[in-house]
Amino acid sequence: MRRVLKDLADITATFAQRAAEHRINPSLDRVRQVLDALGDPQEMYPAIVVAGTNGKSSTTRLVDALARAHGIRSGAYTSPHLVSLTERISLDGEHISEQRFVSALNEVYPIVLMMEERIGEKLTGFELMTVLALSEFAAAPMHMAALEIGIGGTWDAVNVVDAQVTAITTIDMDHQKWLGDTIESIAGNKAGVIKPGAISVVQNQVAAALEVVELTANQMQAKLLLQDRDFFVSTTTAVGGQLLNIQTPRENYQDLFLSLHGAHQAVNAATAMVAVENLLDDDEPLDPAAIGHAFETFQMPGRLEVVHRSPTVVIDIAHNPNGAQTLAQGIADSMTFSHLTCVLGVLDDKDSAGIVDALAPIVDEWIITTAPSERAIPANELAAEVSGLLGAARIQVEPDISAAIELAQEMADQSGAGSGVLITGSATVAGAARARYRG
Incomplete structure (x- = not known):
């Protein structure tokens, strides 16, 4: 049947x-x-x-x-x-x-x-x-x-x-x-x-x-x-995204606004x-007006995505050192935080130390959680690794992802104007955060 x-x-x-x-x-x-x-x-x-x-x-x-x-x-x-x-x-x-x-x-x-x-x-x-x-x-x-x-x-x-x-x-x-x-x-x-x-x-x-x-x-x-x-590309930061100049084998496209950081x-x-x-x-080259429409209206969930304001909460699926380096550079280039709390959860087949090293220059405090996955590194194990790299003073452990996000937002609220929250380490962590804030 x-x-x-x-x-x-x-x-x-x-x-x-x-x-x-x-x-x-x-x-x-x-x-x-x-x-x-x-x-x-x-x-x-x-x-x-x-x-x-x-x-x-x-x-x-x-x-x-x-x-x-x-x-x-x-x-x-x-x-x-x-x-x-x-x-x-x-x-x-x-x-x-x-x-x-x-x-x-x-x-x-x-x-x-x-x-x-x-x-x-x-x-x-x-x-x-x-x-x-x-x-x-x-x-x-x-x-x-x-x-x-x-x-x-x-x-x-x-x-x-x-x-x-x-x-x-x-x-x-x-x-x-x-x-x-x-x-x-x-x-x-x-x-x-x-x-x-x-x-x-x-x-x-x-x-x-x-x-x-x-x-x-x-x-x-x-x-x-x-x-x-x-092909070549140059970029200038703009409100809500960036302005691009892109030269391809067919055309030199100027002042294209892209709604991504x-x-x-x-x-x-x-x-x-x-x-x-x-x-x-x-x-033939592409139509500049069509490119403009595509780029201006483009959204990419889970990639340097701001899902909440006051405090600013950013989610990203960065799950390897290269992705974390790119994330850190993107935040440094396009956002300004007086204090940044990072909720981090990583899967067990990933280079968690490399991810932490890449994010450390932009993060002030860490909340270590367990990613929603059978392959997650348990929060206590991940926290021990992060403590070994950075010391234990700025690290808290909250295995439950929802509670970790709530704690991070409370900490950002208490830290005052300009404070923010970064939630990252895996797609499952970013997904849990997006479901919480965007439904």
């Missing part, structure tokens, strides 16, 4: 019961066979695939926003989500509704189960979500898709898509258990998204990573468009612009 998935809670439980992508042998065969049984929906529209360590989601969503501003019906697929699974799939600028999510999964799920029985292997939760997104973009239908790689590149489910335009954001150390413990091995995995004869837009990289990316591109006879060689987001915006220019493939 066919099992019907009743609602979002039922679906969330179904995904949770499936193996995580790093707990199964790396292969694209499972996803390819399921998609083949579904009629290869991923072949029905062009796509831009975004890989990298940090900045993938922002770049993917910026690609989507730019495409829509130019009149293209676009789907976007990103991960992780902050509050609801439905955040991962967007159709023409709107998160998929719960009703449509349930209906769409019930359409493909019987075929997925049939193929799993035939193959003798189950899809991971991420693989199932990827199949759903690719199928729904074809059913909608979308005229293009912006797709974010989950982990790595070569063996990630999204890499079944034959994307003729890809983007590679900053590559750094992360997911070493699955991608290798050197920058070269990580870069090699992420460069696996580069397809034969394709175009890849690449942000500035450390020399070792860039060498691997260039070698892969040469092997694939692909064209690289490199930051500070083929941080120089890293300026680079992500430029990367997205170059990628969309090449997807359109008409040798």
Whole structure:
């Protein structure tokens, strides 16, 4: 008897019961066979695939926003989500509704189960979500898709898509258990998204990573468009965001207002612009008015996001040292705090010491909590590590994330004007905070 998935809670439980992508042998065969049984929906529209360590989601969503501003019906697929699974799939600028999510999964799920029985292997939760997104973009239908790689590149489910335009954001150390413990091995995995004869837009990289990316591109006879060689970006802080000057191979765009803070987001915006220019493939520059609309109205939850005023509360999903360094620089460049309290929760496979070192110059007091995840470092263990790095004087422990946020806000209130709260360390921590403040 066919099992019907009743609602979002039922679906969330179904995904949770499936193996995580790093707990199964790396292969694209499972996803390819399921998609083949579904009629290869991923072949029905062009796509831009975004890989990298940090900045993938922002770049993917910026690609989507730019495409829509130019009149293209676009789907976007990103991960992780902050509050609801439905955040991962967007159709023409709107998160998929719960009703449509349930209906769409019930359409493909019987075929997925049939193929799993035939193959003798189950899809991971991420693989199932990827199949759903690719199928729904074809059913909608979308005229293009912006797709974010989950982990790595070569063996990630999204890499079944034959994307003729890809983007590679900053590559750094992360997911070493699955991608290798050197920058070269990580870069090699992420460069696996580069397809034969394709175009890849690449942000500035450390020399070792860039060498691997260039070698892969040469092997694939692909064209690289490199930051500070083929495209350039400069930024000036402005009220509510920043003003960008972006020079691409096709045009010099001036005074573009982007409603995001941080120089890293300026680079992500430029990367997205170059990628969309090449997807359109008409040798014409983008429409400045369309770019302006896309950038002015753009929002990216959980990335240097202010979710409360008086006191100012900022949330960010920074979960590795590079992300934390970028976060710290973004706050230093665009915000002024007389006193900053940080609520920190980290997962057990992350470089927590590196995260703390990166944030320490901007943080005055710490509240250490337990991230809402089975993989969280317990608050007491994380606090002991932070104390060993910074001393115990400025550290408090509150394992409950809601209580930790409440305590941080009280401390900021008591510290007076100009005080703020930063909530970070993982997507689950940022998600819990966003649910509290934004619902």
